[in-house]
Amino acid sequence: MFVGTGSDVGKSVLNAAFCRIFMQDGYSPAPFKAQNMALNSFVTPDGLEIGRAQAVQAEACGIPCSVEMNPVLLKPSGDMVSQVVLNGKPAGNKSASKYFLETNRDALFAEVMKSYHRLAERYNPIVIEGAGSISEMNLWDKDITNMRVAEAADAATILVADIDRGGVFASVYGSIQLLPPNQRKLIKGVLINKFRGDESLFHEGRRMLEEISGVPVLGVIPWFRDIFIEQEDSVVLDHLKNQPQKGKINIAVVRLKHMANFTDFDSLRHVPEVNLYYAESEDALTAADIIILPGSKNTIADMEMLRHRGLESVLMRLHQNGKPIYGICGGFQMMGKIIQDPDGVEGNVSQTKGLGILPVETVFKGKKKTEQCRFEFLNDDNVKGSGYEIHMGVTKVDGNPLCRLNNGENDGCFLNEKTWGTYIHGVFDNASVIREILRQVNPDIEINFSLRDLKEEGFNKLAGLVREKVDLERIYGFIRK
Missing domain, CATH: 3.40.50.880 (Class I glutamine amidotransferase (GATase) domain)
Incomplete structure (x- = not known):
């Protein structure tokens, strides 16, 4: 499972990278994100609506997308209101307060985990994506998509941090230390994403980050612009x-x-x-x-x-x-x-x-x-x-x-x-x-x-870059246990 120190740290793209890597190595992976908030959506072959990111990740796996890959989709229609899409169908418009405070979170979590288990019966490994930051303490009791999923799935969880936005030491250390002990132990490593410049200049920083966080840095992914992967979030338009x-x-x-x-x-x-x-x-x-x-x-x-x-x-x-x-x-x-x-x-x-x-x-x-x-x-x-x-x-x-x-x-x-x-x-x-x-x-x-050729080239280039920069042996060690 890939979780983040914040939003837009690159979880979706890294999830797609590992989906392609596992497929290339002979596995049968599938993506999963319990709850997605996005205006970019897609239609499954059977006419159900899911987040675009999971459809892209399914393409990276070489499989058709399905509603089990994203059972809850929130589509903002205003500053405070979103359409709730449950199991691929609209379930009404709700304000943020009603969705978080009045929805039966346990029932919703049980529903999303049904989707997870249906996927797990057909595919292996399941490559799970979290949402936003794992350290939003005020939302922990309402969580249906981050560490609660990691616990339920007993997932080897990798924390993704965006070094380009600054504060990577504080965000990694703080995100891990704020977690309750039972969730903290699920964090098996850290991926540093969007690194610019000479990676050798971060060798000492990498060692220090491992020392204070207590988990290994599994890789440092460089900033790239020459690889086409469809993006989920419209924040990309700003660039x-x-x-x-x-x-x-x-x-x-x-x-x-x-x-x-x-x-x-x-x-x-x-x-x-x-x-x-x-x-x-x-x-x-x-x-x-x-x-x-x-x-x-x-x-x-x-x-x-x-x-x-x-x-x-x-x-x-x-x-x-x-x-x-x-x-x-x-x-x-x-x-x-x-x-x-x-x-x-x-x-x-x-x-x-x-x-x-x-x-x-x-x-x-x-x-x-x-x-x-x-x-x-x-x-x-x-x-x-x-x-x-x-x-x-x-x-x-x-x-x-x-x-x-x-x-x-x-x-x-x-x-x-x-x-x-x-x-x-x-x-x-x-x-x-x-x-x-x-x-x-x-x-x-x-x-x-050919869009299809462009996508395939992008998935393969991304997988090659991640293979080069990440300790895959350790990651395979996590999923084979």
């Missing part, structure tokens, strides 16, 4: 370049407060001819060749935010001037005439006007649609691929649909080649769709791109 570049096709994704599934744009980021950035200003949108409105966990709130910032009129002006604008899920809904939420599915605002670019109207319903799909554009049967849907809105289209799904249903709305919207997440993971939108800027462009 991306957010400006147009000359000589590239500039694609601006409108940055929304409640943006969901930002991994929809990972493929575009890795097309050599493309510079993708996240835009929050009129200048950044105006400089783009293509604009994309992404998904949102609170579409009405984000539409009103665009209006408040003055970006609604900017988007309308750019559309009228012929700039390509595409919408994904919540972005598709925002491109329509009106968005209604009479039952308060997303929040307290019952309706708002959309941009009015597409002839569609959306009403939120209590039932969430979660399906994987294959599609084919109706205006061009050479544009096709696969993706997945996650939405609670039902959209009436008074115009042409964008594509036909493999189940016979239509999806989205097509105004013209430069203006359309779809409910399909992952639509830009398909080379034919990328080629279609880029040809609106450069008609002669050709695309040779």
Whole structure:
């Protein structure tokens, strides 16, 4: 099990690394995270919703993802409210206080451990990921995802610390010493992550850290940017370049407060001819060749935010001037005439006007649609691929649909080649769709791109780096006992 001294220390990525290493070495691993809080989610083959990180880790294991890998998912829809997804299905919206103080934590923990045991019957080893920091003492009695899981699974637990943020000695020592003795003994080692510079300069520090913590430092992982692994947390967006570049096709994704599934744009980021950035200003949108409105966990709130910032009129002006604008899920809904939420599915605002670019109207319903799909554009049967849907809105289209799904249903709305919207997440993971939108800027462009190959290369490079920097013999010693 990988636990952390804090959030964003790299647990998810290291979990994926060991999933791939164990698979390469002939084992049958599977990931597990009891509770995940993220707006990046994915749909399992049987139509259930889990955190994107566990879907990525399942890919690293070479297996299909399943709901047992992440039985509880919290999707924030506001500053104090999250949608609770239990065993892949929505279980209502709850405030933080209600979720932590009024939920039967023992019953919830029993439920997540059922998922763990179902996984453990089919796979070995189970590679468990904790959440945030293990030293939040005020949350220990409510814990269903950190050391309580480690105890129940009797997991060899490895503490991950981010040296780049500073304070690594205090965070490692404090995290271990604050634990009750019965949990402290489960910590078998420490991994130092995101190290920059000459590792030999940390040899003395490594020795000192082992001395004060009482556990070995199992490895020092360098900071890297040249390995592609899909990220779970939108905090990664803060590290991306957010400006147009000359000589590239500039694609601006409108940055929304409640943006969901930002991994929809990972493929575009890795097309050599493309510079993708996240835009929050009129200048950044105006400089783009293509604009994309992404998904949102609170579409009405984000539409009103665009209006408040003055970006609604900017988007309308750019559309009228012929700039390509595409919408994904919540972005598709925002491109329509009106968005209604009479039952308060997303929040307290019952309706708002959309941009009015597409002839569609959306009403939120209590039932969430979660399906994987294959599609084919109706205006061009050479544009096709696969993706997945996650939405609670039902959209009436008074115009042409964008594509036909493999189940016979239509999806989205097509105004013209430069203006359309779809409910399909992952639509830009398909080379034919990328080629279609880029040809609106450069008609002669050709695309040779495979997301699957990019992912496999990333998993293997990451596994190779971790093998080089970590004491694998000791880690195998833990799991063979």
